[in-house]
Amino acid sequence: MADAATLGQEEADPPVGVDRATPLLSASGISKRFGAVQALDAMNFDLKRGEVHVLFGENGAGKSTLINVIAGAIQPDQGALVVDGKVVRFRDVQDARRSGVAAMFQEFSLAPDLTVEENIFLGAEPRRYGFLRIAERRARVREALARFGFAIKPTSIVSHLSRAEQQMVEMTKALLTEPRVLILDEPTASLSQKETESMFGLVRHLCSQGVGIIYITHRMKEIEAIGDRVTIMRDGRFVKTVEVATTSQKSLVEFMTGRSFEQFYPEIPHDPGEVVVDVENLTTANGCVSQVSFQVRTGEILGIAGLVGCGKSEMIRAVFGLEPLRSGTIKVNGRNVPTLSPGKLLEMGVAYITSDRRNEGLMLLRPTKENLTLSSLGQVELSRAGWLKIATEKSFASRLGERLRVRPLDLDKLVVKYSGGNQQKIMIAKAMGRATRIFLFDEPTVGIDVSARVEVYGFIKELVAAGAAVVVVSSDLPEVMNLSHRLLVVRNGEIVDDVGGQDISEARVLHGFFGTKDAASLH
Ligand SMILES: Nc1ncnc2c1ncn2[C@@H]1O[C@H](COP(=O)(O)OP(=O)(O)OP(=O)(O)O)[C@@H](O)[C@H]1O
Ligand SMILES: [Mg+2]
Structure with a gap:
């Protein structure tokens, strides 16, 4: 198992023979249809080493579908995925993980009746951890949770945890595979200020080691706080990729919706009665x-x-x-x-x-x-x-x-x-x-x-x-x-x-x- 210092470290540089300018990951011409719905329509996306690349788009724009394709959870109808200059075709999520692509999905993949440690080890390579005694396994999970700054007991049953805590377990599970590409689908949706801060700290640490992060959020504040580039999607299609530093919130929303909003929070008259x-x-x-x-x-x-x-x-x-x-x-x-x-x-x-x-x-x-x-x-x-x-x-x-x-x-x-x-x-x-x-x-x-x-x-x-x-x-x-x-x-x-x-x-x-x-x- 990696410790804090080595997590993702060898990925800071591209593999030998791969040019620095080659994207860590690129998806091109990805299409996916569900019945009558064209969820992705010739979508393009690329990810650099060490960047946080935000996917932004309205509900149903196709963000989760795209990352499901990238993470091997679903197969695209068309299109190609390239990791470090090589075309890949992931059979399933485990296959993607072996190639260094791991996702924390919007809807969790945890087994509710198992404990935190059982869930974390369920996702790990059995040959690495299969022989561990319970006490040792528990110690490792405790160490990993502490390293990522999550205060959760390894022996708690997952269904007894809050949604935020379940999210932390899901995150720990993804991180222990030492990904080079980490996908986070609305990771802070049920976290508040403090947890969000520690999640950001973790994300920045991974980036500094060359991990590329695909980050989905609907919160504008987060894009500013953590994003380097943003790709906007509409109706399953690529709209634009922009730099966060030079793009206003207002224009992001306009790219996304095709219209502008003058006032976000309405004035609501206060007329208290009984x-x-x-x-x-x-x-x-x-x-x-x-x-x-x-x-x-x-x-x-x-x-x-x-x-x-x-x-x-x-x-x-x-x-x-x-x-x-x-x-x-x-x-x-x-x-x-x-x-x-x-x-x-x-x-x-x-x-x-x-x-x-x-x-x-x-x-x-x-x-x-x-x-x-x-x-x-x-x-x-x-x-x-x-x-x-x-x-x-x-x-x-x-x-x-x-x-x-x-x-x-x-x-x-x-x-x-x-x-x-x-x-x-x-x-x-x-x-x-x-x-x-x-x-x-x-x-x-x-x-x-x-x-x-x-x-x-x-x-x-x-x-x-x-x-x-x-x-x-x-x-x-x-x-x-x-x-x-x-x-x-x-x-x-x-x-x-x-x-x-x-x-x-x-x-x-x-x-x-x-x-x-x-x-x-x-x-
Ligand atoms: N398994 C499925 N079966 C049928 N339709 C699906 C399925 N998964 C997604 N879709 C449809 O594909 C489209 C894209 O969905 P997707 O979940 O990728 O959107 P999203 O951008 O992640 O939205 P949100 O912000 O609400 O999470 C939607 O119209 C959705 O209804
Ligand atoms: Mg989604």
Whole structure:
């Protein structure tokens, strides 16, 4: 196994006989069709040694498909891949890994019932590690996790970890193959500031050793922070490759969408009415939330910001009756939550939009129209039956889908066949289909592109103007700061700051995150 000093080091130079100017990897004329969808259409891409090359494009543009081809996960219909000047044809992901191309995929490949160490070694070469005793294996995994700066126990069962932690395991697994080309598909989608920083540190370290990184993100800030070049894709095609240093955010968005945006975050009028959610001294049974009190009123957006880990998601899960309580009270419309099931809360006009769309939010193997019109909760399905006859399922679903620009909108298509961002849009659209007054959003814009974000924010604005109460839990700091009328800052399951409108600033929120003692004086 490589240690920190040697990881990727011998790749700083091209192999003997290969010119320095030869790209580390190039893909040319790559096409791939899925049924009626031309996901990639003669796409071109090249990667230099030691660069971070960002792939940028709207949801469904073909980014994941391209990296799936590069990483050997799918076979292209046409086109060629060249690594270090040699044409390669990867049979599968293992084959690509042997040639030094490893990916951390958007949807993880971890076995949920196995431990962290078992998962990490599942991806490793058996001849290298097969003979290791458990204690030794554990020590190596612990050492690798520590080296990459990830605080995770090797013996934890993967399904018990948060999404961010699972991502770290996936990353560790990819890094241990000592790749020369590392592909990261939205690696920070569920990480927050601090984890993102350490991920960036790791990426820079790898680059300094000559590893080429293909990086997919929808976050403009990240492109600026970490990218060297950006290739923009639209409808499966190559649009342009530009240098980050000489390209504005505005022009990137224009290349991507073919149009420009004047204002990203809408002005949302604050018109607080009655209290509809009232939480007092809440402590959850698992201890993740401790002694928390807050209220949500109609006509306002309450933001909840904090680092990934115990706390902020659990606060709204508890409001939706999904977390057993140890002490304290939660009232929704004056009624006690522990006595109300999630199904009952839905009937009362409460929607919870989970951050875990794959396991909780969507029925992946069912057609889109069913996902849009029915809730996955059985009770509601029955209670909506009469209503569904009135508004025909199909026209209703297509209105919802169009509203959030699900593309290409095909109501009979299984949700699993949509790109990641489009799945997220389907889940949000689903929540719009009911007469709902209280919206609990957990990471609402994970993985969705700039244009759809503007739609989601516009949608939240309309909800608030119509008198809804909205809670947004988000680790995307600009998002939660710009949308919220009031912002709760959470650290280790406790509310450490409660900031109103004009007083919301990045410095103040960060001080809350990290516990700097003069947080409250930073107005
Ligand atoms: N297995 C599949 N079966 C059918 N269609 C697919 C499949 N995988 C991808 N597609 C389609 O190919 C197109 C490109 O999808 P892809 O996942 O590459 O987009 P993306 O750029 O990664 O989007 P996002 O930003 O939402 O992740 C989309 O229209 C998608 O619906
Ligand atoms: Mg994708």
